[in-house]
Amino acid sequence: MRPLTDEETKILFEKLSKYIGDNIEVLINRSDGLYCFRYAKGRVHYVSDFIMKKAAHFPKENLVSFGTCFGKFSKNMKFRLHITALDYLAPYAKHKVWVKPAFEHRFLSGEHILKSGLGRMTDNTSKYQGVIVYSMSDLPLGFGATAKSTADCRHADVTNILVYHQADNGEYLRNEESLI
Numbered sequence: 001m002r003p004l005t006d007e008e009t010k011i012l013f014e015k016l017s018k019y020i021g022d023n024i025e026v027l028i029n030r031s032d033g034l035y036c037f038r039y040a041k042g043r044v045h046y047v048s049d050f051i052m053k054k055a056a057h058f059p060k061e062n063l064v065s066f067g068t069c070f071g072k073f074s075k076n077m078k079f080r081l082h083i084t085a086l087d088y089l090a091p092y093a094k095h096k097v098w099v100k101p102a103f104e105h106r107f108l109s110g111e112h113i114l115k116s117g118l119g120r121m122t123d124n125t126s127k128y129q130g131v132i133v134y135s136m137s138d139l140p141l142g143f144g145a146t147a148k149s150t151a152d153c154r155h156a157d158v159t160n161i162l163v164y165h166q167a168d169n170g171e172y173l174r175n176e177e178s179l180i
Contacts, residue, residue, distance in 0.1 A: 001040040018130030023092035043072045083167040090140040093132040095125045108170035113163035142168030
C-alpha cells in the first residue's frame, strides 16, 4: 500500500467531485479521526489512519483488503468507482435521481434509467453530471451519469435514456469476486 501520486489524486478527486462537489474535504477531515486514500493492488482504498498503520504490519502478499475500496484505475489511468463507495458518497451528493418502484429492479440489474422509470430529479442538474440514484423511499441504489439536463428531461420522450447506469447495489451479487 502506498499513497496516491499527484496525478492519481487529481484523477480521483475529479471523479469524486462529479458526485459530491466540494464535499471531498468532508471525507478526509472527519470528526472521528483522520482518513486518507491509499493505493494497493490496482485499487484505491479509503481508510482511517489507525487501520492504515495496523495494516502496514502485514506482508503485502497476505493483505487482501483494508478500509473501503472506492474503485480502481484502468491501464490508461481512468478511475472507475465501485459500488462499495456508495455509502460514503450518498450523504454528500449534490445531484440525485429517484427511481419509480417498478423500475428499481431494472436499475439493480444493470439497465439505464428511462424517462418512464424516473420518479424525480434534483433541479439544475446538467448533462453528463454524476448522480446518486435513490429509490422513492430514499434508499441509495447506485450511481450514474445524466444523459440530459433537468430542463431537457421535462420534454423528453418516455423511451429516452435519462441516466446512464454506472454502478448499483446488484453488483454485490453479480460481481462479488471483483469487488474485494
